[in-house]
Amino acid sequence: AQTVTQSQPEMSVQEAETVTLSCTYDTSESDYYLFWYKQPPSRQMILVIRQEAYKQQNATENRFSVNFQKAAKSFSLKISDSQLGDAAMYFCAYSIPSISSGSARQLTFGSGTQLTVLP
Amino acid sequence: DAGVTQSPTHLIKTRGQQVTLRCSPKSGHDTVSWYQQALGQGPQFIFQYYEEEERQRGNFPDRFSGHQFPNYSSELNVNALLLGDSALYLCASSLNRGTAIYFGEGSWLTVV
Secondary structure (H helix, E strand, C coil): CCEEECCCCEEEEECCCCEEECCEEECCCCCCEEEEEEECCCCCCEEEEEEECCCCCCCEECCEEEEEECCCCEEEEEECCCCHHHCEEEEEEEECECCCCCCECCCEECCCEEEEEEC | CCCCEEECCEEEECCCCCEEEEEECCCCCCEEEEEEECCCCCCEEEEEEECCEEEEECCCCCCEEEEECCCCCEEEEECCCCHHHCEEEEEEEECCCCCCCEECCCEEEEEC
16 A cells, blocks of 8 residues: 655744755555645645656746655655745645546545744 | 635534535536545545546445536535544545646534
């Protein structure tokens, strides 16, 4: 069974600084998808960034980027120029593609990292 | 562009009762999944619907059932509620051939 591990229950960062959240996963699959989701106090799960395992280039979305190390099964999230609005619970998630369609199937989530942004 | 919408936002039920939660997917999406998130934990996959059929199911008892309608909207039904069913229930939608999965704001269920 696939597992996702987030070893940092809590992290804090000074506003405008950079922070990296860690995620490791365990899988025997060669093709899969990885995601980072943000869950603010409103509890809505917001997609931050996603990565296809077959792509060697790390995904980036504005101030968010990932460091995907496939051999090490590591998928960390870097937040640059941290803003107060970045404060939230961050979840790393994994999915294998559907054999028939290639779409993402069920998400397996880690336990989350609570990020605090200090003014 | 309407996102994923869920109803009701909050509800309180008594142990043993039944509950129905509703979800409308993001515009253009045809696949709906349901997740249960207990306090302080990551979401757990319940099941996924596509073309009105349950395509994949997580490790949840048969008390949890669902339905998808021709307009792609979906319902989650939970029978014989237990105190442990108290959680945030999240609906997620995606395209059958897509990799981006978007969530609604969830339905808070409290069982007393």
